[in-house]
Amino acid sequence: MTDTPAPQLPPPPRRPATPGELFRAFNRLALQGFGGVLPVAQRELVERLQWLSPAQFLELLSLAQVLPGPNVVNLALMIGNRFLGWRGAAAAVAGMLIAPLCLVLLLAALVAQAQDLPWLAGALRGMGVVSAGLVVSTALKLAGGLQRNAMGLPLCAVLVGSCALAVGWLRLPLALVVLGLGSLAVAWSAWSLQKCEDQGRGPSP
Amino acid sequence: MNSLGWGPAALDAAQLGQLFLHFLMLSLLAVGGAITTAPEMQRFIVGQQGWLSDAQFTASVALAQAAPGPNVLFVAVIGYNVGGLWGVLATLVGTLLPSTTLALLAARWGEQHRDALFVRAFSAGMAPLTIGLLLATGAILLQPAGWQLGAVLLVTTTVALMHLTRINPVWLIALGAAVGAAGGV
Numbered sequence: 001m002t003d004t005p006a007p008q009l010p011p012p013p014r015r016p017a018t019p020g021e022l023f024r025a026f027n028r029l030a031l032q033g034f035g036g037v038l039p040v041a042q043r044e045l046v047e048r049l050q051w052l053s054p055a056q057f058l059e060l061l062s063l064a065q066v067l068p069g070p071n072v073v074n075l076a077l078m079i080g081n082r083f084l085g086w087r088g089a090a091a092a093v094a095g096m097l098i099a100p101l102c103l104v105l106l107l108a109a110l111v112a113q114a115q116d117l118p119w120l121a122g123a124l125r126g127m128g129v130v131s132a133g134l135v136v137s138t139a140l141k142l143a144g145g146l147q148r149n150a151m152g153l154p155l156c157a158v159l160v161g162s163c164a165l166a167v168g169w170l171r172l173p174l175a176l177v178v179l180g181l182g183s184l185a186v187a188w189s190a191w192s193l194q195k196c197e198d199q200g201r202g203p204s205p
Numbered sequence: 206m207n208s209l210g211w212g213p214a215a216l217d218a219a220q221l222g223q224l225f226l227h228f229l230m231l232s233l234l235a236v237g238g239a240i241t242t243a244p245e246m247q248r249f250i251v252g253q254q255g256w257l258s259d260a261q262f263t264a265s266v267a268l269a270q271a272a273p274g275p276n277v278l279f280v281a282v283i284g285y286n287v288g289g290l291w292g293v294l295a296t297l298v299g300t301l302l303p304s305t306t307l308a309l310l311a312a313r314w315g316e317q318h319r320d321a322l323f324v325r326a327f328s329a330g331m332a333p334l335t336i337g338l339l340l341a342t343g344a345i346l347l348q349p350a351g352w353q354l355g356a357v358l359l360v361t362t363t364v365a366l367m368h369l370t371r372i373n374p375v376w377l378i379a380l381g382a383a384v385g386a387a388g389g390v
Contacts, residue, residue, distance in 0.1 A: 129390050
């Protein structure tokens, strides 16, 4: 972790000293994150607390995104682990989840009490439509990154379309699609990346 | 019709076990975030087991997005609606246990192998699938409202505002709640 030769990053100015400090920091940022925690995490950890440089944050985030599971939980785990080992990881994840979990369950219980109100079903339906829009807009933002993908844009578009149709329309089991299409795509990417490197490290990776 | 039928369904221990195992299996398939497994959760819970309706499923996801905290907590709301607090335990622990264990192992290994061919091929190969799964999730969350004009306008407005402004998503959720309460979708 520390013996990597490049790149020369400035050391983070500060670091958490105890698991309690990690717990409080992640609790605080999770409670600020309405509709997603990631933007808040960047602001708190990099700008306010200065535990990580922007480059270190990005590195950890890209690793957290490659792994299965919720990205921000993975991120909390890795940051906690980097500073204080497994105790830090546990403190960061607990800090991120416990208070928001209690809040959201309280909200669910309140909805259960009030579900006969005529407007409530409509309000929840409207919120569901906006949730769909938020998910789609995340998809569109991420789609910009496909332009630099090793497989090339046309093949990526085919994969996006076939995956969306297989899961959203044909309702095939996710395991089948992710393991089937996913292993083909990873193998193809590996082959393309290898070819690029063999051709004397071309301009695009 | 007013009642959502919201609140814990009575699941026995065997069914809770099934719920836990299903979410345990989904955990390691959640490449690109837990929300990408929502179509599969919906297929299992709504389609196969009939524990929730379409409307309850979408409302669970929407409620979690309206509250502060990581979006993964939608699995806790689904768990609550399927099986009360035991349901929460089954879905949340099932979702988090395998992926966090893997992340902890990978944190020690991956930081040194960031440039390895396999790591780069994995992230490049999975990127289009993640986007496809997000689009499928959007389509499934829209099912209760259906493809009516009000819903299509609301989705378009949401996507447009998320791209053109730096608006906090919670205001959009509030807008959706207002439009829905007024009978617009």
